[in-house]
Amino acid sequence: MAGERGYTDRELMVSAAAREIEDGDTAFVGMRLPLIAFQVAVSTHAPNAMAVYESGVVRDDPADGFLHTMCDLPNLDRAVSTTGMLDIMSRLQRGDIDVGFLGGAEIDRHGNLNTTRVRAGDREIRLPGSGGACDIACMANRTVILMAHESRRFVERVHYNTSPGHGTGGDWREANAVPGGGPVALVTSKASFGFDADGELYLRSVHPGVTVDEIRPDFPWELKTAEDVGIGEVTTTPEPTEEVLSLTRRFDPDGFWTQ
Amino acid sequence: MAGERGYTDRELMVSAAAREIEDGDTAFVGMRLPLIAFQVAVSTHAPNAMAVYESGVVRDDPADGFLHTMCDLPNLDRAVSTTGMLDIMSRLQRGDIDVGFLGGAEIDRHGNLNTTRVRAGDREIRLPGSGGACDIACMANRTVILMAHESRRFVERVHYNTSPGHGTGGDWREANAVPGGGPVALVTSKASFGFDADGELYLRSVHPGVTVDEIRPDFPWELKTAEDVGIGEVTTTPEPTEEVLSLTRRFDPDGFWTQ
C-alpha cells in the first residue's frame, strides 16, 4: 500500500531499477518489476533504450496495455521484433546486452543468487529454477538485482549458485571463465546496494524512512557501507518522481506488481 | 540438339536423374540439370517427393516458370517454405536427406569429385569450388552424380577432393567419420554407372547408341562393368518417355539447360 509516503516499496524499487537503465542501453528484461521498470525508463530518461526478452521479443517503447508476463500480447504487438530465444540469447552471448535484471530467493556477500532450492530448517524447498537468470548472470555486461528485503534472503553463501555474481570475490569471474561484468546493484524494498572492487556487497543508500542501523542486522556478515568502500556517505534513495509514479501506475493500473 | 533420336543427351540425363528420386524422398537439389530432374520426378513417379535447396527453399511441386537458378522467383513462389541455409543444412546434417545431386569437373575410381582446381598440363585452373557439394557428399544418405562424358574428367585420383565419394574404397567413409552413404550412381552423357560393394565405379548401362567398348578407353583404369560386379549384363539406359520429354521441355522451354 502506498501509505503516507505516497508510494509503495515496489514503486520505489521500480523507480530505482529504471534509473539503472541508461539511455542507449539494450536491457535484458525478465519477469515482474523489470517489466514495469523498462517501460518507465524508456518513457523518461532513456528514450533510446531497447528491451529484449528471452521469449524472443525486442521492444523500444512501452506496451499499450498491462504486462502480466513478457509474452502478453501487448508486449508483442508493434514490437521491434518477435523472434526466438536463441536470437535473443545470442545477443547476450556475444556481449551485446548492457544490463540484465535478476531476482532471487537468496543472495550472498558477493552477489551470487539462488532461485533453485533453499533450506528451511531440515526441509529443502524446491524453487522454480534458473530460467534465463543463469545466462544473464554469466553474460550481461552488468546486472541489477531486485529482491524483497527479508533477512532470510541474505546469506553468507548461497545454498545453490543458480546465477553467479562475483563468486568468492576478486578476480573470481575471470578465473572461472564467466564473461560478463556481474552485478553492479541490488535494490531491495528497504535499500540500494553496490558492489565494491572486490565484488562484495555494500550499502549505497537507504530508502526514505529507513536507517542504516535497521539494515545491518539483516545481514549475517559485517555489511560494508559506501563509507567503508570510500565513496562517501550512505545516502537516501531518491523518491520516485511524480512522473515516474504516474507512469508506473499507467503500466500497472491495478497495481498487480507494484501495490 | 535432339537429332534423330528425338532427344538430347541432357534430356536423357534428366530422365535418368529423375528416376534416382524415389517417391517420398527428400532430395537435395543443386544447380542445372537436377533443377529440371526434380520437377520431372515429382510430376511423374514421385508425387510425394520434396526438394530442398541450400539457398533455403523447400518445394513439393514444379515451379510455374523456368528455373535458371534455385533462387529464381518461380522456385520461391508458393514454395512449402522459404527459410535459411542452416535450416536446410541442418536437415542434411541430421540425416534427413535421402538423395543429393552432385556434379564435378573430375571424378575418380571411388566417386570422389573435384570442383575446386584441376591441372591442364603445367597450368592449374581454378574452378568455382564446393558450394554445398562437400556437405551433400559428406552427409546425404545417397548421392547421384551428373557429368558431361569427357575422358579428361575421369581420373585415377582427383587432384582435389572437394566432395568425398568412397575415398579409397572399402570402409573408407566410416574410417574417416564421413556420415552419409556416398555416391550410388553416376550419369554421364554416354552411360550410367553404379558403385560396387567396395565403392568402386562400374558401368551399369550405356545410353542408346553407345557401346561398352566406346566407354572403356575414357577411363585411365580398367573399368568394371555390371558383369564384373556380378549383377548381370550392362544394359541400355531407358530412353526418356514421351511424358518425361514433354515435361522436360515444359520446365526448360528454351532448352537452356537441356538442349
Added chain:
Amino acid sequence: MPREKRASMSEAIERIQPGDSVALGLALEHAIPFAAGHELIRQNTDELTLIGPISDILFDQLIGAGLVDRVRAAWVGNVSAGTGYRFREAVESGSLAVENHSNLSIALALQAGAMGVPYLPTRSLLGSDVFDESDLFVEAEDPFSGDRLALVPAIRPDWTVVHVQRANAYGDAHFWGNAGAMNPAVGAAENVIVVAEELVDPEVIKSDPSRVAITREQVAAVVECPYGAHPSPLTGRYNRDNEYYLRYHRSTDTRAAFDEWADKWVRGVDGRAGYLDVLGDPGNLDVSEPTVAAEVTYGR
C-alpha cells in the same frame, strides 16, 4: 498428393507412449499447448520425460497428474504466482527427477539436436551450480583461443508438441509472435504433433512460405483445436487469461485440491469442447484491436 495427417486430439495423443520424452511449452508463456497436455492427462500416459525451457503451469499439471518421471527444464512453476505446488511437492518427495538447465542450455541442447550435432558450446553456465552440480555438461577448452567453454549435449525428444495459429492437413504450419525454443525443438524431435487454432487450405500456407515454421516431413499428426492454448495467449487470436493462472495457484496447494481441479477442468470434461463449456465463453480474451501485418507479396 502429400499424405494428410489430420487427427482428433485423442488420436494424435494416443501415439505418445508411456516412457516417451515430450517437449512442450516451448514459446515460453506464449502458445502453450494446454489442450494437448490435458489429453495426456485424460489418457494417463505416464512415465514421461518433459522437456522445455520454462513451462508455466502445464508441466505442473502433468506432474500433478502423476505422469512425469523426469523433467529437463530451466524453470518450472507458475509465471503469475511463482511456485508450482505440484512440481515442488514431487521434487521434495523424491518422485520426480529434475535435470536443471538454464534457458540457453535447454535451447542449445535442442538446437544441437536440430542441427544434427552431438553438442553445442556456450559461454554461459561455467561458474554456476547449474553447471557444477550437473553430470550433463562438460567443460572444454576452445582449441582456437584456449577459452574455457561449457559443452551442452544434444537433446532429441521423442515428441515435440506445439500450438500454432494455422496449419494445413499435411503438417506445414504458419506461426508468428515470439517463438522461444520452438524451432529448435521441432528440428530436434523424432516426431511432431501440430495443434492448430485453425486448419486451412494448403494454398493459404503456400501464399507465405517465409512464415512457415514447421514443414510436413517431421509431422506425425495435425489437430485443429480452437482456443487450444488457453489460458496462455496466442498472437493475433486471444490474450492471456491471467486470472486462470492465479486461480490455479490458489486451487492446487495440496494433492487433493489438485485432483479436484483436474477433475473439474480435465478428467471430467469431454475434450477441449468440454473444457470450454466449463470455462464459459472465452471471447472476452479475443484480440479486439488487431494490428494487420503490412502486405507481403511473392510471385513471379
Added chain:
Amino acid sequence: MPREKRASMSEAIERIQPGDSVALGLALEHAIPFAAGHELIRQNTDELTLIGPISDILFDQLIGAGLVDRVRAAWVGNVSAGTGYRFREAVESGSLAVENHSNLSIALALQAGAMGVPYLPTRSLLGSDVFDESDLFVEAEDPFSGDRLALVPAIRPDWTVVHVQRANAYGDAHFWGNAGAMNPAVGAAENVIVVAEELVDPEVIKSDPSRVAITREQVAAVVECPYGAHPSPLTGRYNRDNEYYLRYHRSTDTRAAFDEWADKWVRGVDGRAGYLDVLGDPGNLDVSEPTVAAEVTYGR
C-alpha cells in the same frame, strides 16, 4: 526517438575502409547487393576480404576491379555460366588468397560469430580436401559420444551488406524469400549496411515484428535503392535478369574486356540511377503475377 541512419549509397559505403572484411551475397542467387558492391568499385575501396557462401558474379566484379586481397567463400563464379573469369585469373596469377569453404562451413562460421561462441562443430568436411588442405578447421572428438567432428571457427566480418525489401530509417528491416546465410552474417558482423528496395514508415515494420530480419542496434546505415539487387532477383519485386549474367560472362574473359564492362556499368555511371539509365527500363523484370501473403494479425 531512435537515431536515424538514412544515408546515400556513397555515404554508407564510404564507411567501409580499405582492408576491411565484408560479407555480402549471403542469400545465394537471391537479393545480392549489387548496387552497394558497385559503389565499392567507384570508391576504389581496396585490400578487402570478401566473405560469403557463393557470390554469383558480385565477387568476380570486385575481384576484377582489383579491390580484393582475400576471399573466404564456398564458391566463386557465375551461376548462369560457371566460370568467373576475373576470379580464376586472380587466383591463377597469385594475386588473390582463397580460403576454401563449403556452404555449411561458411554458414557455421558466421553462425558462431552471431552466437558469440568461438566455433561450432559439424559432421561435414572430414574426409574432404576442403578440410585436409585447410589450416582453418580443426578435428576434435565429441566428448559425449567419441564421434569425430570438424570444428569451424567463428568469422566476424567488419561489415555485412544486405539488400532487403523494406526497412525503416532506424535500420529495422523486413525480408522474405529465401535468406541463405543472411541472418548469421548480420548477427556476426561488427557493422551492417542495409540497402532497402524501399524505406518505409517505422509503423510498417512494427506491423509485423515476426517478419523483421534485422534490428537497428547493429545497423550503421540504411540506404534506399530501388532495383539495387539487379541483376539478381528480389522476392515479390523483380525477377532475375538471366541474360545479364550471360552477357557479363561473355564480356569479361580478359582484363581489358572487364575494364570496358566496368567502365560502362559501374565506373562511368552516376550511382544506381546512372546504371539504370544504361540498363533501360527494368520493368520487364517486375513481378507481374503477385502472390499475396495470407493475412496475419497481431494486436491485443
